[in-house]
Amino acid sequence: MTGTQAISVQALTRDYGAVRALKGISFDVAQGEVFGFLGPNGAGKTTTIKILTGQLRPSGGTAQVLGYDVVKERQELQARIGVVFEHQNLYERLSGRDNLTFSARLYGVDHQRVDQVLDLLGLAQQAGKKVKVYSNGMKQRLLIARALLHEPDVLFLDEPTRGLDPNVARDIRTFVAELADKGVTVFLTTHYMEEADRLSDRVAILHQGNIVALDTPAALKAKHGESLEDVFIALTGNSLRGQFEE
Amino acid sequence: MRKHSLATDIRIVQAIATNDIWDVVRNKNALMVVVMALLVVVFYRALPLLYADATNMSVRIYDAGDSSLVAMLENSSTVDAYIGYASLEAMKARVADDDTPELGLVIPEDFDLLLDAGTPPALTAYTQHWVSDRDVSKIRERMEGELAALLGIAVDVDVTGDRIDALPTSHGLGATVAMSLAYVTIVIGTTLPPNLMLEERKARTLDALLVSPATPAHIALGKAICGLFYVLVGAAVTFAASYAVVTHWELALMTTIAAGIFSVSLGLLLGALLESRQQMQLWTWVVLAPLLISVVFVLMEELMPPVLVSVFRWVPTNLVLNLARAAFAGTITAADWAWQLLALLAAGAATMIAVVWAIRRSDR
Known part of the structure; x- marks a missing residue:
């Protein structure tokens, strides 16, 4: 972990009508850090990601990513971040390559880079096929390829392994770890505590719009339980099984 | 910004x-x-092609005199003749309002006299501006055929003049x-x-x-x-x-x-x-x-x-x-x-x- 901040959040609030979804959260993420952002459904994780990626304006407080204000410098910020959404939001009628080519045009990225990321994610052989015939795992890899196309400095991963079979999920975890080794800052939300434990340098647990814990997985386990799942349940009162049943 | x-x-x-x-x-x-x-x-x-009469020819007639040709055309089983226009312009305006090719035929005041003398004049006729030259020729030939059949003498139909432009x-x-x-x-x-x-x-x-x-x-x-x-x-x-x-x-x-x-x-x-x-x-x-x-x-x-x-x-x-x-x-x-x-x-x-x-x- 370096001393330079990739993400800096101060007293961030977000209201939806009378409901305050974020209640003044503050945290920093260092450059090159993998930051696990955990919490039960409705805790405010997606709201936080939307604010940090410039999709949503905060109601109060400040947030900077790579030194850019997420409200005032949204366009500069968005040119340097990559986002892998929870939903597989790809153009299903286009091929994998055409999906990336479209993104390459938006970012002004050389088309050779499309082939590079297809190779990197192991999709080169299937690149010409329409996305609608891709498996979930291939779609997820394509989402990551799209997010990496413009070589972002910060990568936001929202539930990147949800619903994937164990082999694909493991490949993706390995890939994320490799990215972090290369200095990419990763902001990760996941329901898989083991995944967060293995990948994250630090973990924040969000509950009802407040950060109730923020530390290294080891420190949290030392304080609250044997596993990160124990920590999660102790701090939020939610069982993870319940999370999936919702 | x-x-x-x-x-x-x-x-x-x-x-x-x-x-x-x-x-x-x-x-x-x-x-x-x-x-x-x-x-x-x-x-x-x-x-317009669906409701156009494929068998009968549609002709609007401006009769400057009181020609017997009008009655003949009205009674023809192969011509749909429309008459009663107060002026040439009124007849032209009505042709302009049609959405299938139409002929606007002008019968001069002295037509019957000249017909009786055996020297019928060429009849001036008009079509809409959008009718193709090929279709104009076909309409003209058909009209000339009708007139020859009705009058027993060849009568030229002159469609070389101005076409009828639509109004706004x-x-x-x-x-x-x-x-x-x-x-x-x-x-x-x-x-x-x-x-x-x-x-x-x-x-x-x-x-x-x-x-x-x-x-x-x-x-x-x-x-x-x-x-x-x-x-x-x-x-x-x-x-x-x-x-x-x-x-x-x-x-x-x-x-x-x-x-x-x-x-x-x-x-x-x-x-x-x-x-x-x-x-x-x-x-x-x-x-x-x-x-x-x-x-x-x-x-x-x-x-x-x-x-x-x-x-x-x-x-x-x-x-x-x-x-x-x-x-x-x-x-x-x-x-x-x-x-x-x-x-x-x-x-x-x-x-x-x-x-x-x-x-x-x-x-x-």
């Missing part, structure tokens, strides 16, 4: 527009919008083509952009666009260009099917572009405000119905209250209709189109302002 260079803005908008233009071809909902609109154009163009207020083929132009531009422009935006929302690809360097304005502009592209495709098909009707191409083009700007702006507004396909199906028709129905009111103005007609004339679809009719007419002055074109552009600008408001409202 401008964050991107103009070149970057153009690159992003071009990427979105190109992606959407190709996507329409692959997307059955969007493609259906274009195909259905084009089918209506083909239907409108083919309609004429009905006839010009009005039919103008109606299909209004339909195709308004329907494609109003329904395609919200369909595309809805698809992006449904597939959540809009989220991916919104975290890319594309701003909501880029996205709206890209979709507007795609909508305008297909409006122009629809207009091109309309004009290709009826190119002979157009007499003022520059006005036809300006009308198409102004209609496209208005309808695409309206489509973007619907796309910005509506969030589900059910909402879109409902509201698109709530918006389209008055726009399209008012065209019928104006075309049937003789049957409608004048106040209603004078109000409906300023509905954008009727502005398109009347501008196109002017583009298909003979001699026109700026008074026939300038205010209407300005009003259509103003309607487009006002709708675009509403689009900007809706996008800013959603850009939270």
Whole structure:
């Protein structure tokens, strides 16, 4: 972990009508850090990601990513971040390559880079096929390829392994770890505590719009339980099984 | 505050527009919008041919004297003769109102005298300006055959004079083509952009666009260009099917572009405000119905209250209709189109302002 901040959040609030979804959260993420952002459904994780990626304006407080204000410098910020959404939001009628080519045009990225990321994610052989015939795992890899196309400095991963079979999920975890080794800052939300434990340098647990814990997985386990799942349940009162049943 | 260079803005908008233009071809909902609109154009163009009398020849007659030929033509089983025009101009105006090729025949005052003398004069005849030379020859030959059969003597029919130009207020083929132009531009422009935006929302690809360097304005502009592209495709098909009707191409083009700007702006507004396909199906028709129905009111103005007609004339679809009719007419002055074109552009600008408001409202 370096001393330079990739993400800096101060007293961030977000209201939806009378409901305050974020209640003044503050945290920093260092450059090159993998930051696990955990919490039960409705805790405010997606709201936080939307604010940090410039999709949503905060109601109060400040947030900077790579030194850019997420409200005032949204366009500069968005040119340097990559986002892998929870939903597989790809153009299903286009091929994998055409999906990336479209993104390459938006970012002004050389088309050779499309082939590079297809190779990197192991999709080169299937690149010409329409996305609608891709498996979930291939779609997820394509989402990551799209997010990496413009070589972002910060990568936001929202539930990147949800619903994937164990082999694909493991490949993706390995890939994320490799990215972090290369200095990419990763902001990760996941329901898989083991995944967060293995990948994250630090973990924040969000509950009802407040950060109730923020530390290294080891420190949290030392304080609250044997596993990160124990920590999660102790701090939020939610069982993870319940999370999936919702 | 401008964050991107103009070149970057153009690159992003071009990427979105190109992606959407190709996507329409692959997307059955969007493609259906274009195909259905084009089918209506083909239907409108083919309609006059469906009700045209294939066996009888239609002739409008201006009889300057009191020729016995008129009665003969009226009694002919192969000619549908229309008579009783007070002047040559009245007869020509009526021919201009027809949407199938017609002959306007002039019988001079001394025709019977000269016929009795065995030297019948050539009869002057007129056809609409959009009838092809080949069809004019066929009509002329057929009329000469009819006259020879009825009179027992060869009578020339001279159709080499001026063709009959439509007036900006004429009905006839010009009005039919103008109606299909209004339909195709308004329907494609109003329904395609919200369909595309809805698809992006449904597939959540809009989220991916919104975290890319594309701003909501880029996205709206890209979709507007795609909508305008297909409006122009629809207009091109309309004009290709009826190119002979157009007499003022520059006005036809300006009308198409102004209609496209208005309808695409309206489509973007619907796309910005509506969030589900059910909402879109409902509201698109709530918006389209008055726009399209008012065209019928104006075309049937003789049957409608004048106040209603004078109000409906300023509905954008009727502005398109009347501008196109002017583009298909003979001699026109700026008074026939300038205010209407300005009003259509103003309607487009006002709708675009509403689009900007809706996008800013959603850009939270």
